[in-house]
Amino acid sequence: MSTPTSASGGGTPKADIDTLKSDMKALREDLATLLKDTGTVASHQAKAAAARAKEMAGDAGEKAVEFRDAVGDKVREHPFAAIGIALAAGYIIASLSNRK
Numbered sequence: 001m002s003t004p005t006s007a008s009g010g011g012t013p014k015a016d017i018d019t020l021k022s023d024m025k026a027l028r029e030d031l032a033t034l035l036k037d038t039g040t041v042a043s044h045q046a047k048a049a050a051a052r053a054k055e056m057a058g059d060a061g062e063k064a065v066e067f068r069d070a071v072g073d074k075v076r077e078h079p080f081a082a083i084g085i086a087l088a089a090g091y092i093i094a095s096l097s098n099r100k
């Protein structure tokens with residue numbers, strides 16, 4: 001019958017167990033550090049994405065105001081055309097909604 005040999009090449013089983021415990025402790029510490037770092041990176045990326053979204057929302061709001069002002073100017077310049085367009089749009093929407 002053969003006797004168990006250690007992975008380190010000749011240490012006692014108790015020494016191997018102690019080494020394994022030490023390695024497991026180091027692995028847990030490394031994993032905890034990795035998780036902490038990953039959370040920090042994710043937090044920074046989320047903040048950057050939120051800032052970009054806020055900037056895009058602000059730009060969209062500005063574009064909406066510009067569009068509203070442009071439409072208002074065109075309606076004031078051509079009121080009868082605006083009424084005709086509104087009637088046509090209403091007719092099209094009503095026709096589409098009545099098709100069931």
